[in-house]
Amino acid sequence: MGMRRGKPLWLTVPAYAALVFLYLPMLAVGVFSVNAGRHGFGWKGFTLEWYGRLLQNSQVLEATRNTLILAVVSTVVATVLGTVLAIGMSRFPWPRRWRGFLDFAVYLPVVTPDIIFAAALVVAFGLLRAVSAAFNPGLLTMVIAHVTFQIAFVALVVHSRLVTIGRTLEEAARDLYADTPYLLRRVMLPLLMPGIVAGAMLAFTLSLDDFVISFFTAGPDSTTLPIFIYASVRRGVTPELHALSTLIFLATVLLVLGLERLMWLSTRQEAKG
Amino acid sequence: MIESPEQRGESPIPEHGSGGGARRRGGGVSRLLIWYGELTTQRRLSLRGVAFILVPMAWLVGFLILPSAALVAVGFAERGAYGEIRWSFTLENFRRLLGFGLFDWSADYLWILGRSVWVALVTTVFAVVVSYPLAFFIASRPPRRRYLWLALVVIPFCTNMVIRTYAWMLLFSQHMPFARLAHLLGLIRAETSLYPSVWAVYVGMVSSFLPFATLPLYTSVERLDWSIVEAAEDLYASKRRIFFQAILPQTFPGLTVAVILTFIPAMGVFVVPDMLGGAKTMLVGNLIQQQFGASRDWPFGAAVSLALMVLTLAGLFWLRRRGEGAEWV
Amino acid sequence: MDRPSAESASPAADRLRKGFASGLRFLKSFPADHNLRPATADSIVAGMATFAETRSALCVEGVCKSFGEVQVLTDIGFEVSSGEFVTLLGPSGCGKTTLLRILAGLELADRGRVMLDGREMTGIPANRRPVNTVFQNYALFPHLSVRENIAFGLRSRRFSESAVAERVGVALQILQMESLVGRYPHQLSGGQKQRVALARALVNEPELLLLDEPMSALDAKLRAEVQIELRRLQRRLGKTFILVTHDQDEAMTVSDRVLVMSDGRIVQSGTPAEVYERPVSRFVAEFLGSANLISGSRVNGHVETIHGPLSVSGSPGWSRGTLAIRPERIRVCSRRPGMNGVSARVREVIYRGDHMDLFVEPGALRVRTAPRADLRAGATIWLALEPEYLVPLSD
Numbered sequence: 001m002g003m004r005r006g007k008p009l010w011l012t013v014p015a016y017a018a019l020v021f022l023y024l025p026m027l028a029v030g031v032f033s034v035n036a037g038r039h040g041f042g043w044k045g046f047t048l049e050w051y052g053r054l055l056q057n058s059q060v061l062e063a064t065r066n067t068l069i070l071a072v073v074s075t076v077v078a079t080v081l082g083t084v085l086a087i088g089m090s091r092f093p094w095p096r097r098w099r100g101f102l103d104f105a106v107y108l109p110v111v112t113p114d115i116i117f118a119a120a121l122v123v124a125f126g127l128l129r130a131v132s133a134a135f136n137p138g139l140l141t142m143v144i145a146h147v148t149f150q151i152a153f154v155a156l157v158v159h160s161r162l163v164t165i166g167r168t169l170e171e172a173a174r175d176l177y178a179d180t181p182y183l184l185r186r187v188m189l190p191l192l193m194p195g196i197v198a199g200a201m202l203a204f205t206l207s208l209d210d211f212v213i214s215f216f217t218a219g220p221d222s223t224t225l226p227i228f229i230y231a232s233v234r235r236g237v238t239p240e241l242h243a244l245s246t247l248i249f250l251a252t253v254l255l256v257l258g259l260e261r262l263m264w265l266s267t268r269q270e271a272k273g
Numbered sequence: 274m275i276e277s278p279e280q281r282g283e284s285p286i287p288e289h290g291s292g293g294g295a296r297r298r299g300g301g302v303s304r305l306l307i308w309y310g311e312l313t314t315q316r317r318l319s320l321r322g323v324a325f326i327l328v329p330m331a332w333l334v335g336f337l338i339l340p341s342a343a344l345v346a347v348g349f350a351e352r353g354a355y356g357e358i359r360w361s362f363t364l365e366n367f368r369r370l371l372g373f374g375l376f377d378w379s380a381d382y383l384w385i386l387g388r389s390v391w392v393a394l395v396t397t398v399f400a401v402v403v404s405y406p407l408a409f410f411i412a413s414r415p416p417r418r419r420y421l422w423l424a425l426v427v428i429p430f431c432t433n434m435v436i437r438t439y440a441w442m443l444l445f446s447q448h449m450p451f452a453r454l455a456h457l458l459g460l461i462r463a464e465t466s467l468y469p470s471v472w473a474v475y476v477g478m479v480s481s482f483l484p485f486a487t488l489p490l491y492t493s494v495e496r497l498d499w500s501i502v503e504a505a506e507d508l509y510a511s512k513r514r515i516f517f518q519a520i521l522p523q524t525f526p527g528l529t530v531a532v533i534l535t536f537i538p539a540m541g542v543f544v545v546p547d548m549l550g551g552a553k554t555m556l557v558g559n560l561i562q563q564q565f566g567a568s569r570d571w572p573f574g575a576a577v578s579l580a581l582m583v584l585t586l587a588g589l590f591w592l593r594r595r596g597e598g599a600e601w602v
Numbered sequence: 603m604d605r606p607s608a609e610s611a612s613p614a615a616d617r618l619r620k621g622f623a624s625g626l627r628f629l630k631s632f633p634a635d636h637n638l639r640p641a642t643a644d645s646i647v648a649g650m651a652t653f654a655e656t657r658s659a660l661c662v663e664g665v666c667k668s669f670g671e672v673q674v675l676t677d678i679g680f681e682v683s684s685g686e687f688v689t690l691l692g693p694s695g696c697g698k699t700t701l702l703r704i705l706a707g708l709e710l711a712d713r714g715r716v717m718l719d720g721r722e723m724t725g726i727p728a729n730r731r732p733v734n735t736v737f738q739n740y741a742l743f744p745h746l747s748v749r750e751n752i753a754f755g756l757r758s759r760r761f762s763e764s765a766v767a768e769r770v771g772v773a774l775q776i777l778q779m780e781s782l783v784g785r786y787p788h789q790l791s792g793g794q795k796q797r798v799a800l801a802r803a804l805v806n807e808p809e810l811l812l813l814d815e816p817m818s819a820l821d822a823k824l825r826a827e828v829q830i831e832l833r834r835l836q837r838r839l840g841k842t843f844i845l846v847t848h849d850q851d852e853a854m855t856v857s858d859r860v861l862v863m864s865d866g867r868i869v870q871s872g873t874p875a876e877v878y879e880r881p882v883s884r885f886v887a888e889f890l891g892s893a894n895l896i897s898g899s900r901v902n903g904h905v906e907t908i909h910g911p912l913s914v915s916g917s918p919g920w921s922r923g924t925l926a927i928r929p930e931r932i933r934v935c936s937r938r939p940g941m942n943g944v945s946a947r948v949r950e951v952i953y954r955g956d957h958m959d960l961f962v963e964p965g966a967l968r969v970r971t972a973p974r975a976d977l978r979a980g981a982t983i984w985l986a987l988e989p990e991y992l993v994p995l996s997d
Contacts, residue, residue, distance in 0.1 A: 010406065011406050011413065014403070014406040015406060015407050015410035015422075018403050018407050018426075018483070021403070022425075022426070022429045022480060024444065025437065025441050025443065025444045025480070026429065026432070026436075026437070026440050028440060028443055028444050028449070029436075029440045029443055032443065081329040081332055084325055084326075084328065084329055085325070085329035085333075088324075088326035088329070089326065091325075092308075092318060092319070093308065102326065105333045105334070105337065105338060108337060108338075108341070111537060111585075111589065112537075112541075112582070113537055113541020113542075113558075113581060113582075113585060114541060115561055115562070115578070115581070116344070116541060116561075116581055116582055119344060119561055119565055119575065119578045120340035120343065120344040120578070121340050122571070123340060123343045123344050123347050123571060123575060124339065124344075126571070127343060144336055145336070147332070147336075148332065148333065148336040151329060155329075167310075168737060168739070168741040169743060170309045170310050171309065171708050171737075171741070172310075172735070172737055172742075172743070173754070173758070174309075174310030174708070174727070174728040174729045175310065175706055175707075175708070175728050175729070175733075175734060175737075176729075176755035176802065176803075176806065177729045177730070177755050177758045177759050177806070178729055178754075178758040179729060179758070182758045186754075186757075186758070187743060190745045191743075191744070191745055208431070208433065209431055209432070209433055210433075211433060211434055211435045211544055212558075216562075216565060225433070226433045226434075226435040226436070229433075229435050230435045230544075233439055233442065233548065237439075237443065242443075245440065248432065248433065249432050252431045252433075253428050256424055256427055257428075260420055260421075260423070260424040260427075305725070306710060307707070307728075310708050311727065311728075311729075312710075312725075312726070312727030
């Protein structure tokens with residue numbers, strides 16, 4: 001018994017209203033990013049000047065570089081650690097107490113408001129600074145912070161994939177003479193791949209989406225795009241800022257559509273498989 | 274490949290494995306077991322399990338569990354004259370949070386805590402109210418369209434919150450139609466923007482956290498058992514009764530998740546009130562940021578963080594109990 | 603082996619036969635330097651040629667298994683000859699699947715041992731046992747094509763590419779699936795999946811093939827066809843098959859021997875005819891088809907029942923107990939039969955097309971007979987409960 005089709009007005013109107021509510025602000029930003037007028041809000045004609053200026057703004061380029069380095073490095077580390085953790089958690093018969101601790105460690109970042117986590121890391125890095133200068137605020141501390149909350153999300157996604165795969169396929173592979181390396185290479189890894197990729201893309205998105213944790217752990221030389229925008233807004237709104245925000249938004253759109261495509265493909269495979 | 278049965282070792286795995294496949298063979302001498310089709314021993318299996326979780330767990334302990342413990346410890350420490358931490362055991366930070374200042378009692382911090390809870394609750398209610406019809410709408414689309422709609426809901430959410438909030442600032446600024454409309458209606462003075470205000474904060478927060486409410490609601494709506502609704506229709510139930518007795522109870526699990534997922538980040542929010550709100554809408558998040566930023570009072574910041582954690586957990590437990598109760602109805 | 607057979611009346615069976623013949627030619631043409639493990643290649647060809655030779659291929663002794671507090675298998679012991687088709691038949695939860703998993707090496711027995719071709723199997727992991735399994739829901743690898751699914755067991759043993767291609771080709775031919783090679787499991791029907799699962803197991807030439815309720819996902823009509831095909835396939839390959847099922851029809855159709863299981867024990871073992879015609883207990887009598895159970899007490903060489911004194915061939919081992927008789931073994935007579943005649947009144951007649959079920963009084967006997975116009979409710983008839991069909995039960 002499926003959901004009934006049809007488009008009753010009382011559903012359609014709120015749905016499209018919600019879309020307007022979600023997209024109107026970004027639309028406004030996009031419009032102003034191509035408005036030739038520097039000051040004021042009147043339409044002064046179309047221009048791509050502000051986008052051009054971004055390319056000459058060394059601060060923006062630096063922040064973009066930092067943002068991407070942070071996202072890529074933390075995603076790679078978190079994907080490896082999270083996948084390994086998920087396999088470790090779900091493919092070994094942990095006693096109840098161990099299991100409870102593992103669950104606790106994985107769910108903690110999910111249920112904690114990010115500002116508490118950020119505060120905890122500020123304190124921890126502050127204390128560690130006495131040990132090593134590596135913990136001075138900077139890209140390294142930011143990567144550590146990002147990896148820490150990404151691990152949990154990657155592990156949860158991969159774990160749910162492992163649960164879907166179940167036990168029988170592994171048993172079938174064993175029954176068909178597979179030794180452990182062959183089983184991992186030929187069965188587990190291909191089957192887990194959609195989960196790992198989805199986890200990685202989620203981690204990447206989370207890293208790009210984060211502001212609070214970066215803001216707390218960033219140093220003077222590790223400004224990311226969100227931090228740059230936050231600081232710039234304090235100094236006043238400029239058309240370059242509109243252009244930058246629009247670009248980031250468009251990049252996000254592409255990222256999410258890619259992820260959506262991936263999830264659609266993998267669920268379709270499961271539904272029929 | 275296979276160790277001799279005599280080989281023994283201390284293992285974290287109990288003698289009767291917790292999973293269906295792990296069983297002990299023999300009267301305690303042999304520790305052979307079969308796990309996911311693999312013939313192995315408990316010792317090997319535990320070693321491998323530990324090898325798998327060792328690095329990620331070390332990371333989580335080092336950068337999550339221990340820092341959290343450090344945060345708790347600092348919450349009971351004192352601030353030195355230069356913003357350094359003076360280790361001691363004092364409840365002073367919490368006394369201060371409760372309003373006992375140097376000179377007299379003031380409810381400022383309590384107000385901030387209370388306001389945070391209130392704003393988070395209002396945000397949650399609005400997000401759920403907007404999400405509910407949206408979830409039904411999405412679930413009524415053909416499958417391919419559903420994913421498109423879900424993506425449409427998720428995309429703004431994946432855009433950085435600073436950018437989204439900044440977009441609202443632009444939209445609410447004095448020369449934009451909203452502010453002019455509000456002025457025409459006599460809500461604000463001429464030449465002022467719609468922010469900072471508590472309403473701007475609500476709008477910013479609801480738009481930020483909407484997907485947290487929409488996605489779980491959609492999941493439970495998608496799984497709705499419509500035969501119950503049809504049975505109710507057969508029995509001439511009124512539309513109202515059908516909704517409250519045949520549809521709403523089925524979405525309670527999703528509703529609980531939606532509320533939890535919205536409430537948690539809404540409690541800790543910092544960007545939105547910082548950018549769209551003013552001094553009157555200061556929330557816990559801003560207070561914490563202030564202590565770790567400008568004021569450089571880590572012990573007090575840690576104490577506020579602990580208070581936030583306690584409030585969040587209390588809310589979670591309350592919701593879980595309510596959620597469990599709801600399923601019994 | 604390759605003799606023309608009366609069974610090949612249907613075109614499907616004919617294709618099967620031809621496919622097998624070419625498969626066999628191919629197998630016999632195996633050059634010695636193929637990277638097959640000698641045990642597999644040689645014993646398969648040899649085994650195929652001499653499948654009629656009866657030797658104990660599988661020997662299970664005193665196997666016990668419990669999950670926590672629950673005793674799932676109690677002192678299981680049986681032997682299976684090479685080339686025999688044995689069915690483990692029992693209701694769900696009787697431990698038959700657990701027993702199968704122990705044979706496959708997917709579960710460890712608490713006690714007892716499993717010998718395959720005289721080799722103790724206990725310490726041998728599933729991936730080194732010359733045993734393959736057709737899993738209940740087939741457990742096909744969703745990311746691999748039909749060809750790669752079938753080739754899996756060969757590739758994991760590092761067979762050469764040409765050996766894999768040839769063997770898979772034969773398997774595809776035997777099971778008539780050449781057209782499906784490029785498909786993925788989600789593009790297959792239930793029957794096709796089952797064939798792939800079967801091919802995936804058989805291509806490895808296992809000494810023992812285990813089938814865990816392989817028909818349970820098929821609809822009734824298809825199931826009946828597949829059962830017969832499976833039976834023929836096993837005959838032709840001469841492999842040892844062990845099938846687990848809860849469906850007594852299936853067990854009857856396919857097996858040389860049925861092991862009836864209940865509560866973790868084997869309660870009866872024998873040919874389908876033996877377990878059907880001579881059930882040892884109420885459980886077996888009622889689980890396999892329907893049975894009329896008549897309680898009575900032994901008095902001087904016959905059994906006193908509510909239908910009067912009945913003669914029984916062979917003396918029951920009890921003084922008070924139960925006799926069983928199949929409904930179709932009760933003969934309807936127009937006049938009093940010479941022996942064990944029972945006078946009865948027809949209470950209800952149920953017409954079933956190919957037969958009729960009568961419910962008669964007294965004693966609520968159920969009688970199955972060819973359709974007859976003269977049998978109506980209320981008619982008084984004579985029934986013959988012939989001694990050879992009256993089976994004294996042990997309980």
